[in-house]
Amino acid sequence: MNPRKVALLAASIVCIPAVFLLLDARGEDKPAVSGVTFEREVVSILQAKCQECHHPGGSAPMSLVTYGEARPWAQAIKEKVVKRVMPPFYADGPIGYYKDDIRLTEAEIKTICEWVDEGSPRGKPADHPRYMDWSAGSPAQTPDLLLRVRTPYTVKKDGIDDYECFLFNYVFPQDTWIRALDLRPSNKQAVHHEALYIVPDTLKADPDDRISGADTLMNKATLLLFSNPGGLPLLCPEGSAIIIPKGSRLGVEVHYAPSTRDGVVDQPSVGIYYANGVVNRMLRLLYGDQTKIDIPPGEKSYRSVVYKKLKTDAIINGFAAHMHLRGKSFTIRLIYPDGRQETVFALPQFYFNWQRPYHLAKPLAVPKGTVVEYMAEWDNSLQNPFNPDPNQEVHFGPKTSDEMMGGGVSYLIPEEDLGARIKDGVRIGDAGRPAVGINR
Numbered sequence: 001m002n003p004r005k006v007a008l009l010a011a012s013i014v015c016i017p018a019v020f021l022l023l024d025a026r027g028e029d030k031p032a033v034s035g036v037t038f039e040r041e042v043v044s045i046l047q048a049k050c051q052e053c054h055h056p057g058g059s060a061p062m063s064l065v066t067y068g069e070a071r072p073w074a075q076a077i078k079e080k081v082v083k084r085v086m087p088p089f090y091a092d093g094p095i096g097y098y099k100d101d102i103r104l105t106e107a108e109i110k111t112i113c114e115w116v117d118e119g120s121p122r123g124k125p126a127d128h129p130r131y132m133d134w135s136a137g138s139p140a141q142t143p144d145l146l147l148r149v150r151t152p153y154t155v156k157k158d159g160i161d162d163y164e165c166f167l168f169n170y171v172f173p174q175d176t177w178i179r180a181l182d183l184r185p186s187n188k189q190a191v192h193h194e195a196l197y198i199v200p201d202t203l204k205a206d207p208d209d210r211i212s213g214a215d216t217l218m219n220k221a222t223l224l225l226f227s228n229p230g231g232l233p234l235l236c237p238e239g240s241a242i243i244i245p246k247g248s249r250l251g252v253e254v255h256y257a258p259s260t261r262d263g264v265v266d267q268p269s270v271g272i273y274y275a276n277g278v279v280n281r282m283l284r285l286l287y288g289d290q291t292k293i294d295i296p297p298g299e300k301s302y303r304s305v306v307y308k309k310l311k312t313d314a315i316i317n318g319f320a321a322h323m324h325l326r327g328k329s330f331t332i333r334l335i336y337p338d339g340r341q342e343t344v345f346a347l348p349q350f351y352f353n354w355q356r357p358y359h360l361a362k363p364l365a366v367p368k369g370t371v372v373e374y375m376a377e378w379d380n381s382l383q384n385p386f387n388p389d390p391n392q393e394v395h396f397g398p399k400t401s402d403e404m405m406g407g408g409v410s411y412l413i414p415e416e417d418l419g420a421r422i423k424d425g426v427r428i429g430d431a432g433r434p435a436v437g438i439n440r
């Protein structure tokens, strides 16, 4: 039995006499009192699963660090955790299957519910675990190259979602090998999510680095990373990298949360971390996409299935799914050469606003010839609260009111052995052979 269960059991044993007393005194069937307090039980859950976004200056709209900050949100917290809307981690499967898995356990949800149902008591301030230091923000590292949009952008204040595309004014002078990337809006609270693309240098931006007509990026570019502020950066496994081709630029599409305030300003930036040392493998993406999408008006469950075959052995390390506002669910299954089938990734409830990569805690080795099945489901009915217009027939297209389907399986090829010697993102030679330039 885990220590948490032992503690709960102990707590319930201690509580029994109190319950009898209550029954005696009131003569009615009152539920047992758990005695859960904010300072003793609840705040540790918030520290582990919520505060990375819910801290002052974090990406979430309110801080949940102190009792005074969390108490007014008690009912909302209960509602969101019971519905599993918060924390925003929507992949299915056993807890621990994914890296950085912040889903709440049943016991944690129960603890939060008991706390709220019993009047959200504070408990003793002395019970508060050490406060966590969120001042540095995340991620803590300093990127090798920081690209920033030149002109800060003022978010529209018409109270509707504002989608903007920006192009970073930096042309990669050579093939650049990178090990990580992260998106860094200057105003985390203004931004709901961002998508980063590799863009050919032929695409031009306005003098403020914005591309008018927000559709252009998605059409002409390769998606690298979808993320929420404070979300996971794109990280290549040890000894692997991705290449940003010579002559390309990076562009970002930002979804600003609806605002009605004056002077909400953001200046998007992206941090780039160069690969260094020997890189043996490329991080690859097997993309399952579909452009034939014809969703009838009001259709509750429109599906599309795409198959892709892995032509080599593969070590799968993560998944992602991309759809627009009618997206309902997404599933990735593997069909092995011996006929065995396995669901390896599922988003039973797809949230357009919370698209992110999900990385496996333990990468999955699969044989050559494995077929990947991507299944997308859309809901074009009134039931879908995000549906902008259930009377519309919906087709493939770049606008959020059109639809898209993209499933990603990121993987390495185990036998790949590039032996590339990389210095600050540039290939300078081959491992085992004298390197050009730095050999002395």
Ligand code: HEC
Pocket (backbone or CB within 6 Å): 046, 049, 050, 051, 052, 053, 054, 059, 060, 061, 073, 076, 077, 078, 080, 081, 086, 087, 088, 102, 104, 228, 230, 231, 353
């Ligand atoms: C990855 C960042 C992130 C994490 C982790 C996170 N939240 Fe949130 N939360 C948000 C954002 C952003 C919003 C704003 C609404 C939205 O975008 O859905 C929000 C909204 C909420 C709301 C609704 C606020 C309102 O205006 O009604 C509650 C309640 C909440 N979060 C509680 C929690 C709790 C409890 C946890 C941990 C168990 C948690 N959140 C974890 C980012 C996060």
